[in-house]
Amino acid sequence: MLRAIPFAAALALLSVPALAADHAVEIRGTSFEPDVVAVAVGDTVTFVNTNRAVHTATADDGSFDTGRLKMGETATVTVESAGTATFKCTVHPGMRGRIEAK
Numbered sequence: 001m002l003r004a005i006p007f008a009a010a011l012a013l014l015s016v017p018a019l020a021a022d023h024a025v026e027i028r029g030t031s032f033e034p035d036v037v038a039v040a041v042g043d044t045v046t047f048v049n050t051n052r053a054v055h056t057a058t059a060d061d062g063s064f065d066t067g068r069l070k071m072g073e074t075a076t077v078t079v080e081s082a083g084t085a086t087f088k089c090t091v092h093p094g095m096r097g098r099i100e101a102k
């Protein structure tokens with residue numbers, strides 16, 4: 001019985017997910033800053049538009065889309081799988097970036 005307590009405690013620790021981090025990406029002018037974001041699965045990425053024009057951050061594989069962000073608006077996406085997700089602004093297709101998730 002005495003050994004059951006530490007074992008249960010260890011199981012409880014294992015079942016708690018690692019703390020997710022949030023990564024900020026600023027839309028500055030017509031670029032994403034930073035344009036490459038290294039994250040862990042479960043992390044979030046928050047896009048904030050600091051530019052007067054409307055922008056989006058839209059994954060090429062359709063896995064996320066912030067929709068149209070006006071100046072001062074933000075959108076947060078959760079990274080749900082490992083791998084690289086490239087994204088662009090649908091208003092300005094030359095605006096590109098990528099999320100690299102481990």
Ligand SMILES: [Cu+2]
Pocket residue numbers: 030054055056089090091092095
């Ligand atoms: Cu744009």
